[in-house]
Amino acid sequence: MNRLRVRKRIFLAFLGTFIVLCFAVLFLNSKAAPSRDTLVVGVPSDRCPVFYVDPVSYETVGIGVDLIKKVADEAGYDVEITTITEPNLKEALDNNAYDIVMPFGSSIQSAKGKNTIVTENIMETPFTLVTIKDDTLPTLNSLKIGMPVSLKGVSETVQKLHPGMKIVYYDDIGESVKGLKRGEVDALLNNSYVWSYVLQKPSYINLHVQPSAMFSMGFKAGTVDTIEGREIIKRLDTGISKIKETQVEAITLDYTTRRLYHYDIFDYLYLYGAFIILGTLLFAAVIGTMVFRQRSISLIQEERVRRLIDHDELTDVYSMNGFRKRVEDILRKNPSVPYFLSYNNIVDFKFINDSFGKETGDKLLKFWAKISKEILSDDEAIGRVTSDQFVILRRIEGNARIYEDEKDVVEPVNNYLISQGKNFKVQICSGIYVITPDDIQNMDVDHMIDFARIAERKLRESGKTGFEFYNLNQWESKKRAVEIVGHLSSAIESGEVQVWYQPQVDFSTNKIIGAEALCRWAHGNLGWISPGEFIPALENSGKIYELDCFVWEKVCQDLHRWNTVGKRMTISVNVSRNDIEENPNIHLLFVGLIRKYDLGFDQLHIEITESAYVADSTMLNKTTDTLRSYGFQVEMDDFGSGYSSLNMLKELSVDRIKLDLRFLTGPGFEEKGQIILSYLIQMIQLLGIDLLAEGVETLEQANFLKEKGCVEMQGFYFHKPMSVIDFEDII
Ligand code: C2E
Ligand code: MG
Ligand code: MG
Numbered sequence: 001m002n003r004l005r006v007r008k009r010i011f012l013a014f015l016g017t018f019i020v021l022c023f024a025v026l027f028l029n030s031k032a033a034p035s036r037d038t039l040v041v042g043v044p045s046d047r048c049p050v051f052y053v054d055p056v057s058y059e060t061v062g063i064g065v066d067l068i069k070k071v072a073d074e075a076g077y078d079v080e081i082t083t084i085t086e087p088n089l090k091e092a093l094d095n096n097a098y099d100i101v102m103p104f105g106s107s108i109q110s111a112k113g114k115n116t117i118v119t120e121n122i123m124e125t126p127f128t129l130v131t132i133k134d135d136t137l138p139t140l141n142s143l144k145i146g147m148p149v150s151l152k153g154v155s156e157t158v159q160k161l162h163p164g165m166k167i168v169y170y171d172d173i174g175e176s177v178k179g180l181k182r183g184e185v186d187a188l189l190n191n192s193y194v195w196s197y198v199l200q201k202p203s204y205i206n207l208h209v210q211p212s213a214m215f216s217m218g219f220k221a222g223t224v225d226t227i228e229g230r231e232i233i234k235r236l237d238t239g240i241s242k243i244k245e246t247q248v249e250a251i252t253l254d255y256t257t258r259r260l261y262h263y264d265i266f267d268y269l270y271l272y273g274a275f276i277i278l279g280t281l282l283f284a285a286v287i288g289t290m291v292f293r294q295r296s297i298s299l300i301q302e303e304r305v306r307r308l309i310d311h312d313e314l315t316d317v318y319s320m321n322g323f324r325k326r327v328e329d330i331l332r333k334n335p336s337v338p339y340f341l342s343y344n345n346i347v348d349f350k351f352i353n354d355s356f357g358k359e360t361g362d363k364l365l366k367f368w369a370k371i372s373k374e375i376l377s378d379d380e381a382i383g384r385v386t387s388d389q390f391v392i393l394r395r396i397e398g399n400a401r402i403y404e405d406e407k408d409v410v411e412p413v414n415n416y417l418i419s420q421g422k423n424f425k426v427q428i429c430s431g432i433y434v435i436t437p438d439d440i441q442n443m444d445v446d447h448m449i450d451f452a453r454i455a456e457r458k459l460r461e462s463g464k465t466g467f468e469f470y471n472l473n474q475w476e477s478k479k480r481a482v483e484i485v486g487h488l489s490s491a492i493e494s495g496e497v498q499v500w501y502q503p504q505v506d507f508s509t510n511k512i513i514g515a516e517a518l519c520r521w522a523h524g525n526l527g528w529i530s531p532g533e534f535i536p537a538l539e540n541s542g543k544i545y546e547l548d549c550f551v552w553e554k555v556c557q558d559l560h561r562w563n564t565v566g567k568r569m570t571i572s573v574n575v576s577r578n579d580i581e582e583n584p585n586i587h588l589l590f591v592g593l594i595r596k597y598d599l600g601f602d603q604l605h606i607e608i609t610e611s612a613y614v615a616d617s618t619m620l621n622k623t624t625d626t627l628r629s630y631g632f633q634v635e636m637d638d639f640g641s642g643y644s645s646l647n648m649l650k651e652l653s654v655d656r657i658k659l660d661l662r663f664l665t666g667p668g669f670e671e672k673g674q675i676i677l678s679y680l681i682q683m684i685q686l687l688g689i690d691l692l693a694e695g696v697e698t699l700e701q702a703n704f705l706k707e708k709g710c711v712e713m714q715g716f717y718f719h720k721p722m723s724v725i726d727f728e729d730i731i
Contacts, residue, residue, distance in 0.1 A: 036076055036078050037076070037077055038077065038078045038079070038080055039072050039079050039100065039232065040080045040082055040098050040099045040100075041068055041072075041082065041098065041099065041100055041101070041102065041221070042082050042084040042100070042101040042102075043060060043064060043065065043068075043082070043084065043101070043102055043103075044083070044089070045060050045083045046172065047062070047064075047150075047191060047193075047194050048062065048194065048197045048198075048260055048261075049062050049063055049193055049194075049196075049197055049255040049256060049258065049260055050062050050063045050064045050103070050125075050191055050193050050255075051064050051065060051103075052260070053083070055262075059081070060082075060083050062255060063193060063251055063252050063256075064102060064103055064219070066254075066255075067122050067123065067219070067243075067248065067251055068081075068102060068122070068221060069081075070239075070243055070247065070251070071119075071122055071221075071236055071239040071240050071243060072236065072239060073239070074238070074239035074240075074242040074243065075235040075238055075239030076239075077236075082098060084101060087150065087152075088150050088152035089102075089104065089150075089222075090109070090111045091110075093110035093114065093223070093224055094110050094111055094112045094224070098223075099223065100221040100222060100223045100232060100233075101221070101223065102219075102220065102221040103220065104154075104218070104220045104221070104222040105125075105154055105157030105158075105217035105218050106118065106156075106157045106220070107222060108157070108222075109156075114225070115224070115225040116222045116223060116224055116229075117223065117224075117229055117230060117233050118218075118220040118221065118222035118233070119220045119221045119233050119236045119240060120220070120237050120241070121218040121219060121220060122221070122240055122243070122248070123219045123248045124217070124219065125191055125193070125218070126191070126192035126193075126215075126216050127154075127158075127189060127190070127191060127215055127217050128189075128190070128191075128192045128209050128210065128211075129143075129187040129188065129209075129210040130180075130187060130188045130190070130195060130199070130207050130208065130209055130210065131180070131186065131187045131188075131207070131208055131210055132180060132181065132206060132207065132208070133206075133208065137210055140162045140165060141162050141164035141165060142165075143162075143165050143186050143187060144165075144166040144168065144184075144185045144186050145165060145166070145167055145168070145186065145189045146167075146168045146169075146170055146176040146179050146187075146188045146189070147168075147169065147170070147189045148170055148175075148176055149169040149170065149171060150172075151189075151190070154217065155167050155169075157217060157218075158189065168184060168185050173188075173198055176188050177204060180207075187210065188207075193252070193255070193256060195209060197260055197261055198261075200261035201261070201267060202270045203267065221236060309321055309322070310322025310325065312369075312384040314362060314365060315365055315368075315369035315370075316369065317369045317373060317382045317383055317384050317390070318383035320383060320384075320385055323381060323383025323391060323393075323445075324383075324446070326381045326383075327341070327381060327393050327445045328445060330379050330381060330393060331435065331439075331443065332440070332443070333379070334379055335437075335440050336540055336542055337379070337395060337541075338395065338396040338478040338481060338482055339394065339395055339435045340394055340396050340432050340433060340435060340475070340478075341391065341392070341393050341394075341432070341433045341435060341448045341449065341451075342391065342430045342433075342452055342467070343385075343389065343390075343391055343431040343433075343449060343452035343455070343456040344389065344390045344391070344392065344428055344430045344456070345388060345429050345430075345456055345460065346364075346368075346388040346413075346426060346427070346428055347426075347427040347429060347460065347465060348427070349387065352364065352417070352426070355424075360422075361388075364413075364416055365387075365388060367412075367413070367416055368390070368413050369382065369384065369390065371408065371409050371412055371413070372409050374408075375404075375405065375408050375409060376392070376394070377395075379395070380393055381393045385449075391449055391452070396475070396478045397482060397486075398479050398486075399479065402467075410428055413428060414426050414427065414428070427465040429456050429465055429466070429468075430456060430459075431451075431452040431453055431455030431456030431457070431458070431467070431469075431470060432452060432455060432467055432469050432470065432475070433448055433449075433451040433452040433455065433469075434469070434471050434474035434475045434478055435448060436471075436474060451471070452470060454470060455468045455469060455470040480526065480533070480537075481537040481540070481541070483523070483525055483526055484523070484529065484533070484537045484538070485537055485538060485541040487523065487524065487525075488538065488543050488546060491521060491524070492547070494524075496521055496522050496523060496524060497519065497520070497547065497550065498520045498521075498522075499518075499555060499558075499724065500517070500518050500519070500520045500722055500723055500727075501515040501516070501518070501721065501722060501724065502515055502516050502518055502721040502722070503515045503714070503719040503727070503731075504516065504712060504713070504714040505712075505719075506711050507702050507705070507706050507711045507712075507713050508711045512730065512731060513570070513712060514570035514571060514572065514605070515569070515571055515572070515727065516571070516572040516573075516574075516607070516694075516714060516721075517555045517571055517573050517574070518531065518721045519531055519534075519535075519547065520721070520723075521534055535576070539576055539578050542578065542582075544576045544578050544579060545576075545578065545579050545583065548573075548575065548576060548579050549589075551573060551574075552589075552590070553593065555571050555573055555604070556593045556596070556597040557597065558724060559571060559597065559599050559603050560597035560598060562728075563599065563603075567731055568600075569603065570602065570605060571603065571604065572605035572606070572607050573604065573605070573607065574609075575607060575608050576609075576612075577608075577609070577612035577615060577616070577620075580608075580619065586623065586627075587623070587626045587627050587630060590606070590627065590630075591630055600631075601630055601632055602631060602632075602633060604633075605632070605633040605634075605655075605656070606632055606633070606635065607635045607636075607658065608620060608623075608635070608636060609637040609638045609641075610636055610638045610639050610640075610641055611638070611641065613636065613648060614648070617651065621651065621652075621653060624653055624654060625653060628653065628655065633655040634654045634655055634656075635656040635657070635658055636652065636656075636658065637658050637660075638663070639657045639659050640660050640663045640680070641663045649683070649684070649687060652689075654689065655689070655690055656689065656690035656691065656692055657684055657689050657690070657691055657692070658692050658693075658694050658714075659681070659684070659691060659692070659693045659694070659710070661693055661694065661695040661701060661715070662695035663695075664676060664677050664680075665677070665701070674704065677704075677708070678708045681705070681708045681709060682708070682709075685709060690712070691712065692713065692714060693705050693710050693712070693713050693714070694714040695714075695715050696713045696714065696715030696716075696717050696718065697715055697716050697717050699717065701715075701717070702717055
């Protein structure tokens with residue numbers, strides 16, 4: 001039992017010693033293994049497939065990397081591949097961070113001029129020239145070639161081989177191709193493996209490899225010539241000697257058969273540009289059509305909604321909303337056209353509905369709306385207020401128009417039910433409101449409708465039918481204005497409008513020194529109408545220019561006639577502010593008349609009323625200056641009429657002022673008036689402006705004026721305005 005235990009102990013001790021020994025041997029063995037040096041290799045990364053960055057691992061790989069790894073391994077090195085940051089290998093040689101750099105064709109000098117040593121050839125690299133056309137090249141020695149600046153290391157070797165070759169450096173291959181296309185170089189030089197990669201780019205399709213110009217160059221690693229450098233090169237050379245040709249071929253074959261070139265966006269554009277553009281255009285057209293369709297649909301819908309809001313469905317005239325907008329629009333666009341607004345209502349419409357049925361009532365309304373619409377022009381409008389009430393905006397064209405409307409609309413509506421075989425006469429009440437200039441200034445259509453409604457209600461409540469005015473006076477004056485304006489052209493033609501003359505005298509000699517042309521109108525319907533009525537009506541309607549042109553021409557004809565019989569006269573004509581607004585070059589018109597009738601510029605005096613100067617002094621002063629520069633006499637009419645300011649006298653540039661006594665003298669010829677007048681005369685004379693007093697009615701006034709130094713006068717005391725025949729008698 002004891003012996004057995006002793007044997008077991010001996011066995012365990014033996015086993016323990018064995019295990020300890022085993023560990024010791026293992027430990028010692030590991031300590032004894034020789035350590036490998038790490039070789040830092042600087043390489044470029046822009047030379048696929050020789051050196052390039054793998055898009056997946058982001059490591060620098062390629063034929064060159066695999067070869068140096070193999071060589072270094074044989075030489076007992078571990079390899080650390082680093083992408084060189086210098087622009088080319090020559091400069092990289094000066095960086096101590098790399099143990100070796102590659103690839104070199106032969107030993108070169110570093111950028112700082114240090115000598116280098118290189119390994120034996122790791123392989124022979126084919127170099128090829130590429131040109132645009134497939135031509136044969138001149139001798140290599142006389143070529144101008146382009147290459148990327150990163151190949152500067154190679155270029156030294158190239159230069160040694162072909163000293164006559166000129167080299168142009170470009171930032172990269174892409175730039176060098178552009179240089180070739182621009183004709184800056186005859187050909188581009190690069191590693192054949194690199195070309196095999198680069199020429200896959202679709203846009204380089206017209207680049208051609210020149211097989212005849214192929215030559216090979218060594219593919220070596222190099223470093224600066226130092227003791228350590230030599231040691232490394234020596235060790236690498238032993239590694240190179242162990243590499244077999246077949247291994248090199250296997251590595252190059254491996255990379256050159258890979259599909260390394262990947263199309264970028266520009267390649268796709270180059271290849272499929274036309275399709276892409278067509279596709280984009282097609283897509284844009286489809287989107288455009290869709291947007292347009294959508295827009296049209298929403299416009300149609302908008303239009304539909306607007307129609308619903310602005311139109312009355314039953315009668316297809318404007319709704320109140322639409323009518324309001326339309327009236328505002330029409331009045332704004334035609335501010336000088338006289339309009340009235342009528343409010344129209346069927347008497348006992350409820351009775352019609354109850355007795356003949358709602359349908360008949362509706363038909364009556366539709367009929368009324370239809371025939372009313374037919375008589376309206378584009379700048380008139382009709383709207384439905386509620387059930388049987390319509391509002392109409394219509395131009396004022398005198399009483400005749402009212403009777404026409406009566407016949408065309410009112411009578412057919414009156415007889416509508418009778419014509420349908422029902423024994424009932426439809427009656428209408430209309431209230432009329434004449435739209436005033438004030439209404440157009442402060443546009444409130446509802447207000448105007450209210451006035452028309454008041455007149456309609458008044459008529460209805462009085463038990464009458466037909467129409468009633470809200471503002472009869474306005475209607476009368478509007479009607480007269482319409483008669484005046486509407487007849488102007490025919491009145492001029494028919495001789496209704498005449499030019500009369502009121503002589504102007506020099507009170508000191510009692511001689512006639514000129515006359516003012518004043519318009520007279522014997523209207524066919526209205527009889528004699530005064531300029532005080534027709535001049536403002538024509539000014540408001542924009543027709544004054546037509547009248548004045550007639551007057552000016554007539555005056556010039558008369559002046560010409562008097563000239564030819566030796567009675568040279570001077571006539572003042574009135575020019576309205578609207579004339580100058582109508583024709584800013586009015587001076588040309590007067591110059592034309594003077595030339596046409598062979599007159600002197602001094603024979604025509606141009607009177608512009610004082611109020612015009614107040615309204616737009618800049619424009620008036622400009623016109624005055626131009627007229628005066630031609631030799632016309634410009635006169636300011638109606639001075640003292642209430643607008644004059646002393647300041648105005650300072651700015652004025654007129655030849656004569658017409659002082660209107662009617663504004664300055666009240667009833668009688670009171671003391672205060674005389675004081676003002678005498679100072680005014682004195683002031684005007686001191687300013688060197690000629691003066692004529694008009695509206696002189698009494699000898700007393702004439703004597704007073706003469707005493708104060710104003711001798712030129714015009715007024716009933718001397719002569720009233722007279723016809724040409726009478727005027728010719730007294731001159
Ligand atoms: P106006 O240019 O100041 O013309 C003078 C007005 O005073 C004339 O009125 C004339 O008849 C009136 N008159 C002359 N002497 C006296 C007088 O002693 N007492 C009174 N109470 N009145 C006198 P008429 O012809 O009625 O013309 C009124 C205005 O109409 C003119 O004032 C002028 O501004 C304008 N007018 C007249 N004819 C034309 C014309 O052909 N074209 C233009 N644009 N305006 C004209
Ligand atoms: Mg005048
Ligand atoms: Mg006057």
